[in-house]
Amino acid sequence: MNMTWRWYGEGNDNITLDHIRQIPGVMGIVWSLHDKVAGEVWEMERIQEVADQITAKGFSTAVVESVNVHDDIKIGLPTRDKYIDIYIDTIRKLATVGVKVICYNFMPVFDWTRTELYKELPDGSNALFYEKAAITDNPREMVDRILKGAGQFTMPGWEPERLAKLDELFAAYADVTEDKLFSNLQYFLERIIPVCEEVDIKMAIHPDDPAWPIFGLPRIIRSRDTIRRFLDLVDSPYNGLTFCTGSLGTNPENDLPAMIREFHDRIYFAHIRNVKVFDNGDFIEVSHRGRDGSVDVAEVVKAYHENGYTGYVRPDHGRHLWGEEKNCRPGYGLYDRAMGIMYLLGVWDSLDNVKGAK
Ligand code: CS2
Ligand code: MN
DSSP states (O other): OEEEEEOOOTTTSSOOHHHHHTSTTOOEEEEOOTTOOTTOOOOHHHHHHHHHHHHHTTOEEEEEEOOOOOHHHHHTOTTHHHHHHHHHHHHHHHHTTTOOEEEEEOOSSOSSOOSEEEEEOTTSOEEEEEOGGGOOSOHHHHHHHHHHHHTTOOOTTOOHHHHTTHHHHHHHTTTOOHHHHHHHHHHHHHHHHHHHHHHTOEEEEEOOSSSSOBTTBOOOOOSHHHHHHHHHHSOSTTEEEEEEHHHHTTSTTOOHHHHHHHHGGGEEEEEEOEEEEOTTSOEEEEOSSGGGSSSOHHHHHHHHHHTTOOSEEEEOOOOBOTTGGGTSOTTOOSHHHHHHHHHHHHHHHHHHTOTTOO
């Protein structure tokens, strides 16, 4: 496995590349131009600048998360072609700085959704929490709560300017059924995948988080069957997956190791994290250690190991520890993610059963 770390960029995060260099085993930086909203042009100079910072510290630039997809593409409006052209322009530019995998998602309106950003765990740390009953009919209420909780930070997919027009967005999605969303995704893929084949970049869709529809909006990457349907939309090795155990693991019916065994040759990016799912369907993010939550993380790593997985991996979210929540992005502190890496590499190396395993 090729271990990576999601970094928000210089001056954009309290975690620097020098911090990351001290975490054993990290080979690559997962990066993006985080100030770009979906549909904006990515200028080559900006791309080059970040890529240079990353390579100067000896890291690979191979994974970008995310290049977000404009709502017009997801809704299927006539303006989608213009935004797909911009997307293709970004793919071509990213190829010139060594990008091999682009992670993106196709969730309507909201990226990952939680109801609380700093829910205290019994050990005194805190983490992202989802309370089913708190998802009411009023998305505005939830949006305000999340934006307030995030304070100074803008979280991916939670851009205040875009969410200010929530009513309009919901109205625009009114006719978008699950089938329609699948066919809009197919339209998008049929245009971009030939370019990816040409420039050798794998597209890796991120599953929906949580793995069920919310606020009446369809969510289509959520289970074994929907993933199979997705892969068949465009049956090219360049049309692949980010397999996020945290997102898919919110539904205990998803047998994650079995899904990894089935889909491993189309998984290009593994997000590994644990969630504890309660009987009423609420869930909270916990440490990577398998026995702390509902995801058998060691078994997940074993499924990758068995299949000789050589793709990119990152510890997904972590808890906020030792007071760092005052100063870090929700879910993206330093300590728990660093410990998560050591857990993942520990399991992997023990499976290698080799002294000084690589
Ligand atoms: C990420 C997602 O922070 C997270 O939960 O896994 O925001 C992810 O970056 C996007 O869904 C991918 O487009
Ligand atoms: Mn993820």
